Amino acid sequence: MKTTMDLPGPTGNWFSGSWPEFRKDMLGFFHKYTSIYGEMYQFRLFAMRFCVVNSPQLLHEIFVEKNDSFIKSWNMRQLKMAFGNGLVTSSGEFWKQQHRIVQPAFRRSKLHKYAQQMIDIIDKVVGEWQDGQSLDIHGEMVKMTLQIVSKTLFNIDTEQDVQKVKDSVDVIVKQFASITSSRIPIPFIVPTPQNLKVMKIFFQFPRSARRMIRARKERGNLDDLLSDLFRAQQELGITDKQVLDEVFTLLVVGHETTATSLTWAFYLIAKHPHVQQKIEEELQRVIGQRNIEVEDIDKLTYTSNVVRETLRLYPPLWAIGRESIEDVQIGKQLIPKGVQVLMVQHVVHRDARYFDEPQKFLPERWENGFEKKIPKYAYFPFGGGPRVCIGNHYNMIESTLILAMAIQKFRVQILEDRGTALLPSITLQPLHKVEITVQKR
């Protein structure tokens, strides 16, 4: 069995490897060493070995051809503390069964139904915005996307229940950021005061969620994902805990990623008045003065290209990790068992070989079938292969609707630009609060 990789890369110090440099600026670390070593290199954090792969062709091998040689990376597996054995963190045959149960809820026909529910919720939240009001846009987006995922997938619509989910997510996101920025990476399992706080939430949430789920069961079949999960309990014998893990996983990943990317979208739109104007023109052309309808979504191509371009520059999941479970050949390189393989969207999405003027926000670049002209994994905000994001199309519909309905009613502006410094936690969040001022049209 091979234990070393013949790859270049930074060595760091004898004890913690590259950790001191890595923790100071993770994204800067990947950009710097990609420019020095190219598409494949290695580094070490304490005893853990990493291999960075940033070539679209090799990503195809990892995501698709050799998917069975990998499991989710070490840090993703840490999330099992929160998500249990839900779709994001599970693997093997267990994942396959869960995927078969959950997948039908994301079929096209279902998305059509959700789109109407999304419109109703967005209308209500945007309807509360006041002319001239300054909004913490991330907070607004979390409020909206959490209500949407709770309602569409689980028919959870009481404010109290939605708030409970929000509280648990806040703590998890903060804790993840504090692990990655501390001097020594302390796993969730070590009882530091901060970790104890997280654990308390982990133990509290299941109790309240169980109550929530029990109450829902009494309402019978509501033709939603929760009803599918209840049916799978009877037909396949999946446990209460498994239902809970799936509900929690989807509630969390189904809103935080979208809320973060929309925060960036509003920031970028406010900073690029010509983009805002083009969205307005499209809305005028497709919808005019009437209310938006589900059938309009496919016609809002410029608005959805704004979503695509935002996901290129600020992919909420900014890197995807896998661990090799056996020696595996990727390109010309043999990767030994136990290596953490990282694929960094934030780097690949800004590669000038695929994207002209890569640092610029140019939604127009996506016109005329641009996505088909670049290599498949030059753009992968939703990952790829069998583990691709199940909510990909759901998110595109939701994000397009939120931008369209907000811009139809309000002109957005930034009065105080606090810049684009980043907080790379679970999602790639702005370090400073983004405040958007809305002017009624």
Ligand code: HEM
């Ligand atoms: C901007 C929005 C979103 C982004 C950027 C995003 C990104 C991703 C990525 C990159 C993965 C793959 C992770 C990996 O391979 O390790 C993933 C998986 C997943 N996403 Fe999303 N996601 C988004 C929205 C959503 C939504 C709205 C939902 C559900 C309502 C969702 C549910 C999931 C689930 C369940 C998985 C695990 C799939 C599996 O392994 O079978 N995501 N997402």
